[in-house]
Every structure is written in structure tokens, then in C-alpha cells.
Amino acid sequence: MREEIFRMENVTSKSFGVTFLENINLNIFKGEILGLIPINRQGKSSLIQLMCQNLPIDYGRIYFNNDLVNFYEHSSYSINRVYVIEQKSKLIQDLTVSDNIFVLKRGFKKYIINNKVLNMQVDRFLKEMEVQIDPDELIMNLNPFEQCIVELLKAIISGANLIILNDISNILSIVDLSKIHELLKFYSKKGKTFLYVGNHHEDVFKICNRVALMKDGSIIKVLDEAELTGDSIKPYTIDFEDAKPSAKKYDGQGILRFENVFTNYMNNMSFSVEKGECVVLLDTNNTIYSDLLQLMNGEQRPKYGSIIWNEKIFTKKAAKDALENGIAVIMEDATQNMLFDNLSYVENLYFLVDKKLKSYNHKSKVLKSIIGEYENIVGEEIHAYDITKLGLTSLYNLVYYRIHLYNPKIVFCVQPFSGADMYLRKHIADLIRDLKRKGIAVIILAVNISDTLSIADRFLVIEHGFIVKDFLKEEFASIQSMV
């Protein structure tokens, strides 16, 4: 007999005529790590929201610890004892670790706070976790992994019935993620219950006891422990292979070369990238990326070694004009960070290319010509005035085709698949292939393998700032086991 912590029966939830959850049936047993893979985005946030708070539902019943907490007739708006750990930390950055854990806890009623006692308690838990964090340290001084540990600790200490980890694999390195996985297993054995939400089955299958697949707001399949294999999930996934003819090869036309580069985190890094090539840099410790980007934009210089750009030394001056020199960057969450809501679609496309044009070029003529060129590719959306009304796929089109239009020599993509569902990831992979077809070299900075293998030509594994292995395409099969 297994004890159920959470149960949803035939739950349907609509808002303004849109169905977010449709006839959902889901149960989570005590001490279980249940995986949830949203095949598309619909319903994921509604499901998590309903787990946290008993908001009105259109049909169905929700139980916590076998108590009916929410049903179609009456929803109390009460809050369930559920803690959600997300990419964006909920901790207060200006407070210390122990203050975040204890003082902000619901039901904490002490008027005089004895920091020593609180710190001792935090220390006890941290020892159990085998993690070293100073309880007096401010949250703002902790790295994402440490913040994640503090949140986990907060959830455990607050006695949450269910702890949800929502897509955390993108902020943690492989090493840190495996530590978190070990902790989840440790606490699940102690009776704590987890819902592990992730977009990549390779990541979710590693630690979960069962995995639910969600599509269009419904649970379409629950895979048992024995079914947690690549073959079982294959029918529910889509093929990431390139449907168009593959990109032309530009052998021997090197663009960027790092020669024995040392920085704070880089440790004798040497690699080169050629025209039209896609190289994935997988840093298992997630430390070198800021150094790498700072080197490219001139905020940092190598302590030792040199960077060769177009067969010339990459000087500080060249780095300051990186964009003009053909070096572009697509940031993580690019649709949030790289688009301008007050500009129309075509003006957003035009944003970088205007730097290349001479001042006497008529803007309206250029815009017309951009529309002429890209309307066949992106379709009607090119005429959109208000880009806030566009879907995510269209916004990604805009981000990548802006680079496509600007035509740099190299583009750095920081975690391009972060937070995207399966269909969107396939679309992003196709957009990166379009850049490659144009001869643009692509460097993907990733903290997990995820879908990068489908587009990569080479795969570099970095440990402690040093390239430990350079995989060619034909060796990709052995990457998973090595990493």
C-alpha cells in the first residue's frame, strides 16, 4: 500500500474560454520523485498553480493527503503546503541564509531572534546534505547551485508536503545538477515527495520513479520505472533531424582560434571554430561562459595566451567593436532580453542591420526590401506592428532572423533551448541550422547536452576551465556515457 500525497481527478480548468487543463488525472505517492515532461507548454503553469493554491476549477477534485481540498463546486483559495523551486530564486537577496529559511517561514512567531540557534539548525541540515554554506552569508553572494540548496532546505524545514522543481536543469551545471539529484534521492528515501518538471527526458529519467507526459493540458501517459527508457518515450517525441538539405561545408576556413588562453576560470583553453560550423561548449562546472563573453566584448583580456580572429590577433580595440567585426551573441531568454516591444516586427529585424548601412540609405526602402526577402520565410507575421501579441515561435523567428539578416561571421548562443518545450526546441534547432546554411559559425554555450547534439558538428567538454575532450560528429554516441 502506498500513501498518496497528492491526487487530481478529472480536473478541468478554463480561463476566458481557453482550456488550460483538460480532464487531468494525476497522483503522487509519498516519498516519490514524480517526473513531469510537458511536451508543449499548455497547462504546465496552471497545473503548478493549482497544486500550490486551491483556485476555482471547472470540474474535478483535488486531494492533498487524502483530504479533498478543492472541487468543482467550491474552491477555498487556501494555500497548500507546496514549495516550488524555479530558475528564478524566491529568496530575498539582502537577507542571510538562516533568515530566509526561518524568519520568513509561515508561522514563525518569535519576537526575539537568536541567530546562533538558527544558524546551528541550518548547519545541522547542511551537514546532513554534505554542503558547505555559511548560514550568515547573504543570498546575493551565493551561486545558483547554493541558492537552489537553500531553497531546498527551506522547503524541507518548512515541512512542505510536496516540493516542485520546475525546470532547474538550465541554471545548474552537470556536476551541480547531479548533486541536487543525489539530495532529492536522499530526501525521497526519508519520505519527502517531489515533482520534478523538466523538458528533457534524459535529465528527468535519471532520478524519477515515474514520469507523466503532458500535452495540450492533459496527461497523455504515465511511464513506470521499467518504462523509463529512450524507446518508451520515442513515440511521444518529435524528430529533431534536419528536413532541409544539410549546410555546405567550409573546411579549413578558420574564423576564431583560442590558443592556450588563461583567465580566472579558463585554464589553458585551446580550440578553433571554422566558417559555418556549429560547436557546442559544454562546461560541466558552468563557470567559463561569462569569461568567454567578456573576452569577446573586450571587458576582459586573457591572462596568458591569445585569441586569433580572422587570422589576426583579437585586440582590445577589435573586441570593443565586436558586433561590427562580425561577432554576435544571442542571450539566454532572448525573446525577453533582445527584442523591443515598442518597435514593429520588421523594425526589430532591421535593428542590427542599420549599423551596417550608410546613412543615406532610405530606411523605408530597406524595410521594404527586408519584407520582400523575409516574408517568404516567416510569413504574414512580418507585417505585425505589436510584437507582444505574437507567439513564442514567432518571437524566436525574429531573434534568429535578425542575426540571419545581419550576417555576422560568428554567433554565440547562450543556452538556446532553455525553458522551451519540445516543439519550440525543434524550431530553434531549425533556426540555428538556417544560420549555419548562411555560413555563420555558431558556438553554443550549454550546461547540459539536451538537444545540442542534433545540430552540433563538434562537441567540446570542459571541466574546470580545461577542454577534456573534443568529440567529432561520428563520436557523438559516446558523449552521454562520458558526461
Place this chain on the structure above:
Amino acid sequence: MSIGSCIHKKEGMKMIKKKSQYISYRIAVIFEAIILLNFVMLLLYTFIAIREQKYGIGLIACYISLAFILYAGYKWVYKPYIETNKTYSLFAEGLILQGIFELRCPLSPQINKATMRFKEMLDTKELISISKKQAEYLALQNQINPHFLYNTLEGIRSEAICAGMDGVAQMTETLAKFFRYTISNVDNLVTLEDELSNIENYYSIQQYRFGDRLRVSIEYGEEDEKDVLMFRLPKLTLQPIVENSIYHGIERKIGIGNLRIKIQTTLTRLIITISDDGLGMNEQQLKVLNKKLRQISLDGVAPEPNKKGGIAIMNVNNRIKLLFGEEYGIYIYSTPNVGTDVTITLPKIKGLEIL
């Protein structure tokens, strides 16, 4: 004025007339009018108070009272009314049956009494018996007289033994056992052990047809097998689902078909999952079927011959919901060319006691 606008105006009047026949609409109109009047009077009072530079405390008291009445009206009347309305709507859509008899806030004592009387008249036992009859009917599709069938099967078996045809004798015996279990009294709850042994009989019969192409396995979760087998459930809950999986999932599949029955228990529930790796069904069919399974329906008491499978599942689902409540029943997961999982949720019953 154009003819079009005249028609619109007439239709608008008709709508208001139609709405105004409901007391709820009339109450809402009167309530709104009273509040509006109060508000106007309060404004007037405010105007006088400002001009006279007195009655300040009285004015504040009036505003607080009005705010309190509005808040109480929202919390005490409007919200429960909306909840009750929603329950009636779900009943009208056929999604719930018991819900309207267990309202948190009934409209009035008289309406509540009338609803209870309606419940008595409806008498779910009647529905259960219709459902059971349907089960028997499905089991007896070929309109076979059971006693005649038993006797004939026994005759065939003894003839086969005499002729040294052990295989035929064994097959006949299994068939006789299967029919005896299926056709005999459908009233009682049976143990899971009985249901599973009936499935084994059914599997043995099907094996003569499918040979090695069909594999059936039974898995138990973390629970004690002996304990689990003593739980009770309505007779013929599993066999129609297994039959469905074989005929709709595995029969048309090329290659070996696997059928897995997984049994799990929680504190209060018995969960049986019957999975096949057959043809599965498409998203649209699945959506419609799961939507139907969500509600209690007596559609298809007289089944259409070519819709046998679907009706068997609906029938099992109806019986479970009518016997134990709307929170129990069947849910299906299915993917084309991958397979189908049918999850049956039942209360845990040992002896005559629901745990």
C-alpha cells in the same frame, strides 16, 4: 427606424422577458435597485453633511454599513449562489449525478426537499440494476441459454475425454468455467482473486486462438499479494476491459501483443491498470471517450452490435460510479501504435466494509 433594428429590439425585449421569468433574475434586479437607491441616498446625505458640517460619525457609520452589506452579500449570497448554479449546470451537462443532492448551500428548504424526493424517485438502485442487466446482456450476446450451454459443454468434455482428446476436454472445461462465472449472479461484489482467475480462464480460451501471440502478465505494486487479492470489486469489472484490449488493441496488431494488469493500492483506493501494446486510438477518439467516462450515462442500454467494446467499458464505468460515487471509475491513456492503459479506480473494500 430600419426593419433590422426593429427586429433586434423585439428580440431584446423577448430575451428580457424570458430572463425575467426566473426568480433569480428578479431578485438580482431588485437587489441592484435597492443598492443603487441606498447609494443615491448616501450621496445626498454626504452632500448635506458637508454643507452642514456635521453628522460626520453618522455618515462614516452609513458608509461602513453599506460596505459591510455589500461584502456580506458577495460572500454570503452571491458566491454560494454561483457555486450552486455551477453544480446544477454540471448536472445538466451530465457530468455529475450525486452533486446536486449534496449541495453546500441549497436554494431553499422546499427546493432541497423536492430535490431529495427526486433522488428517492430516481433511486440509483434502479440505475444499477439496468447497468447490471446490461452486463449480463453483454455477457450473453449470443442469447445462449446458460443451462443448455453448461450441459452441452459438459457433454463435449466427456466425449473428448473418452476419445482421448485432452486438449479439447481442457478447453471445454475452461469455457464452461468462464461462462459459469460470467452468467451466474451479477449482484455481488467478488474478490479480486475471483476476477483474476476469471481473467486467467479467459486468457486460456483466447490462447487457443492467439497462441503465443498474446501474453498476459499480472503485477502487484509494493503491496502484499495475498492481502490485495481479498479486496472486493463488482463482478465482471476486469474481463470486459481485457476483452476490449484484445479485440481493439492486440488482435489487429502484427506480432506479439502484451497485456499487463497492474494492481496498486493506496490508503483508500484500489487502482488496477490494464495496459496493452496494441494499436491504441487517436487523440480525438480518446478525448471523446474520456469525456464520456467522466460522467454517468445510461446511453446504449440497448447496445449496437458493432459498438460492443466501447459500451462494455462505459457499462463498467457506470456501475462503479453508481455503486461507489463519482470519484471512482475509469480513465484511459492511449497513443496510436503504442498502446492503451485503462486505469480503474475503486474504493478498497474488504468483506462488507469500505476501508
